[in-house]
Amino acid sequence: MKKRTAARSMAALMGAAMMLTACGGGNTTAPTTGASSGGETQTASESAESGKITKTDIVVGQASDIVTLDPAGQQDTTSGVLMKHAYSTLLDVDNEGKVVPDLAESYEMKSDTEYVFKLREDACFWDGTPVTAQDVKFSLDRAKGMPKTKSNTSKIEEVTVNGDHEVTIKLTEPYAAFKTIVTQHNLSILSEKAVTEAGDSYGDVDNLLGSGxxxxxxxxxxxxxxxxxxxxxxxxxxxxxxxxxxxxxxxxxxxxxxxxxxxxxxxxxxxxxxxxxxxxxxxKLLSQPSTGIDYVGMNTQKEKFSDKRVRQAINYALDKQAFVDTIIEGRGLVANSYINAAIPGWTDEVEAYPYDPEKAKELLAEAGYPDGFECSIFVNGDLRTRSAQILQAQLADVGIKVDISTYEWGALLDTLNAGEHEMFLLGWSNTSFDPDGSTYQLFYSGNHGATGNRAFFSNDKVDELILSAQRESEESKRMELYKELQFVLHEESPWCPLYYKENNxxxxxxxxxxxxxxxxxxxxxxxxxxx
Missing domain, CATH: 3.40.190.10 (Periplasmic binding protein-like II)
Structure with missing residues (x-):
């Protein structure tokens, strides 16, 4: 997800960039300081003409693989790296976390449920064919029927084509975070022609068509x-x-x-x-605080974890500082809440559960498990396997015996989406810089499984607060709702928040x-x- 303030701000931001190039030409002379730039002041053409460039084939190492080549089939950060480079969205988020133009050069909020996006007239797909308003409508309508884009499109009632380069998106109800929603990589704009011709096989390398x-x-x-x-x-x-x-x-x-x-x-x-x-x-090591959270999730539909006293006991039984000290080498902070401290709406008034094994045992006994129980935890990768081993040792101290199962990234997501797990270790990165991006997908009862709520958590009060915050247009009132939401989540404990780490x-x-x-x-x- 991502964020913005007003339509005229968007237009002003685009002012210097309104000299458009022909579709298929590409702008080779613009300075590389834009939303997706590396921050250099030298342009590609200037650098090439000066003879300074010696290597432009770049190799990157990542911990896990992508899960698909179809933007609407993913919502994970690893796949999002590819989508960012191969596709385009209506709006984007720049290096500083501000919403900026992408395919849409501007937008206007006609009412609290109606947005009009004006598209760039020079935008085109890889093959040089123009990106049109019909492609936008097709892409968003298609996304409404796919599990991993369900939460992002749940408020879209209708997309209307106003011409080749303008669309109106009508929402079912006010949604304060909507301008950040259209920055999500799984709402990248696709070619209607390419997807229609490919059918169910869209996502194969030989039938892809992006505009990135x-x-x-x-x-x-x-x-x-x-x-x-x-x-x-x-x-x-x-x-x-x-x-x-x-x-x-x-x-x-x-x-x-x-x-x-x-x-x-x-x-x-x-x-x-x-x-x-x-x-x-x-x-060189480049580091900065992240916008994400690493956590232990519990499947609240499994009998042992359906009782919040058991979930609270897990929170008391885990020494979160030990994870910070050993797993991330002190490069981060204990998470006190379900929203990262870098995200608006986070509150320091929620206190992290203290490490208290005796309190954990009391709660387990109250819940009917005086001798603990056996369960499993699903993880991926070396780092989370090591985290699971610490968790295993600490929970053993309160009588909970944990079996660790390690999966490849895509297989882990499939298993969690199917609800086969009892516990899991995962991280969530909020790229929208809006608290809706840390709550709606993850805890709303209508988003179980692949949509994002892998704790399969349902709570009427949580649902009410999430929806109320989405409808609230006054920012201060909206942030108060997220503050209250964090207290309720703390009490219900569908997760054990571990830490806010640095991005390295x-x-x-x-x-x-x-x-x-x-x-x-x-x-x-x-x-x-x-x-």
Whole structure:
């Protein structure tokens, strides 16, 4: 998700960029300081003419693979990296977390339930065909019928085409966060013609058609995917000519590959490797507070976890500071709430459950488990497996015996979406910078499973507060509703919030054109090397 203030602000922001290029030409002279830029002041064409560029084929190491090539079929941050580079959305979020234009050069809020988006007239797909208002309508209508976009489209009543380059989106009710919703990668705009012709096979490499700065040319599942520069890109032409994302599950292996020069960027450096990167002059560590949260989720529809006293006992039984100290090497903070401290609406008045094993035992006994019980936890990757081992040891102290099952990323999501789990370890990153992005998908009772509520949690008061906050247009009142919501979630405890960690990215020391994105939606298109 993502965010914005007013239509005239949007128009002003676009003022200097209104000299449009022909669809299929691409803007090769605009300065690379835009929403998805790496923050350099040199343009791609200037750099090429100066002869300074020596390498523009970029290799990235990621911990896990994407789950699909179809934007509407995903909602995970790993897949979102690809979508950011291959597709476009109506609006985007820049490096500082502000909503900026993308396919829509401006928007107007006609009422609290009606938005009009004016599209860029030069925007086109990879093959040079124009992006039209009909493509926008098709994409949003299609997304309404897909599980992983259900929450993002649940308030869309109707999309009306007003001409080739204007659409009206009518909502069923006021939705204060809607302008951030259309920045979501799973609401990327697709070619109606390409998707219709491909049918159920859309998502294969040979039938994709995006409008982003890069084209997908190859995907070898659980190994790598490759993007090449889209010469028909309608926006600022990237400097990088290709991006290869390699799947390297083990954190130390990613760091070693970076230090050896085999890869140029490590998307996420394991905290245990950060010190090594910092001490090596050949590489750099770039860090910033994240907008996400790492947590232990509990399936509230499973008998043992249907009682909030058991869920509260889990919260008391876990020493969250131990996770901060050992798993993320002190590079983060204990999470006190269900919203990250960097997100508006977060409150410090909610206090994290203290580490109190005796209180945990009391609650377990009250719930009918004086001797504890046996259960399982599902995880993925080396880092979360280590977290699960700490959890396993701490819960054993209160009589809970935990079996750890480790999955590949896509398989884990499928299993959680199906509700087969009892407990799980996961993270959630809020790229919208709006508290709706930390609550609606995750805790609303209508969003169980693939839509995001993998705790399968239902609570009337929580639903009421979430919907009331969505309808509230006055910001101060809206933030008060989120404050109350955090207290209710704290009491109900569908999760055990663990920590707010830092985003740690490793790059080669001489790499140019990379800048951190506040929501960890980093853009790789301007990465390159110079003499």
């Amino acid at each position: 700065p890069f084209k997908v040319t190859e995907w070898v599942p659980n190994d790598h995917y490759t993007l090449v520069r889209n010469d028909n890109y309608w926006g600022e032409m990237p400097i990088a000519t290709s991006i290869t994302c390699r799947v390297i599950p083990e954190g130390s292996a990613r760091t070693i590959a970076l230090e050896a020069g085999e890869i140029d960027v490590v998307w996420s450096v394991d905290p245990t490797d950060c010190a090594n990167v910092e001490s090596n002059p050949d590489v 990215v490793g790059v080669r020391a001489d790499l140019k054109g990379f800048t951190l994105h506040a929501g960890a939606q980093h853009y790789l298109g301007n990465c390159h090397y110079e003499e």
